[in-house]
Ligand code: PMP
């Protein structure tokens with residue numbers, strides 16, 4: 239009955255882990271979840287109030303497909319303020335979360351067989367979205383030894399006549415890497431030389447703890463003209479449920495993505511758009527406060543992970559994920575079981591069953607030697623989760 243494209247579609251594993259932990263909790267099983275890639279903070283009050291006011295003022299109808307002009311103007315001001323990038327509202331598209339922005343992009347850009355370079359480890363949705371429209375995602379490894387920094391030479395070697403785009407994500411989900419300006423500059427040169435589109439997913443920009451976030455589009459007019467910069471209100475403003483993401487880039491592409499959106503969702507929620515306007519244009523102090531908190535938790539979880547036997551973890555520089563290497567546990571067995579742990583799915587299942595801790599298997603991000611933990615949760619739960627993991631790991635044979 240279903241379309242062939244569904245034969246290869248993997249549902250989002252990040253969301254699946256989150257759902258599983260929630261379901262177990264509903265059964266009364268005490269699971270600590272490091273699955274959810276979303277801030278545990280509530281949306282700041284000023285933003286909620288803007289939504290209430292929007293409803294009261296009757297902003298409850300369809301809006302312009304690309305987003306209300308006020309919000310697109312605020313997006314332009316944000317890009318100028320934070321990234322030194324000049325755009326006009328006609329260069330901007332607001333969508334139902336950055337995930338939807340990305341889907342508009344692959345739909346508007348890729349012909350069947352077109353290749354997209356995806357530095358690996360990667361966020362789970364990039365390859366799946368490309369495949370859904372017949373594109374071919376090409377994973378290009380980054381090395382743990384460099385803190386998973388972008389590898390321009392490997393990217394260059396992966397370019398073929400079918401390569402259309404490269405998707406960059408810094409700060410990175412799942413590794414926490416903040417790509418070095420040198421590597422970004424080099425990839426900018428490659429993109430201009432090979433006429434590739436750069437999709438720069440900067441959703442975790444506000445959560446950069448080491449180094450400085452630099453948008454690749456800011457390296458000059460040539461690279462800016464072939465970069466789609468993507469961001470979201472989800473992470474910086476704890477607004478995952480409001481579903482507002484946005485992009486700015488080449489006008490032809492933005493127009494095409496807007497046409498796709500016009501046939502798919504019409505527009506993002508009018509009320510959420512007014513809230514997003516307040517998020518981007520209002521006082522930014524709550525962003526720094528949340529970022530400071532995540533930075534503290536980062537140290538707590540990375541220290542704790544590195545103290546576990548068989549586990550080593552590169553220190554993430556941004557976002558709110560730790561991506562420890564757990565290959566030191568492979569070959570070990572749970573008491574009473576015949577088969578040893580063989581990969582990240584086994585380690586995930588072991589941690590859920592024996593430690594009541596939920597993590598996302600690294601294989602879904604392109605590396606079977608790792609698992610991902612979101613530390614967007616309280617100190618108490620981080621400490622308790624680490625203690626449970628330690629106890630379970632020490633029981634392994
Ligand atoms: N990009 C990355 C790297 C992400 O981790 C996420 C997940 N939140 C998104 C994009 C999409 O975020 P949203 O759709 O909530 O804006």
Ligand code: GLU
Nearest residue numbers: 250252253273274275411
């Ligand atoms: N981006 C978050 C994550 O990676 C939220 C879930 C999702 O959209 O995949 O966990």
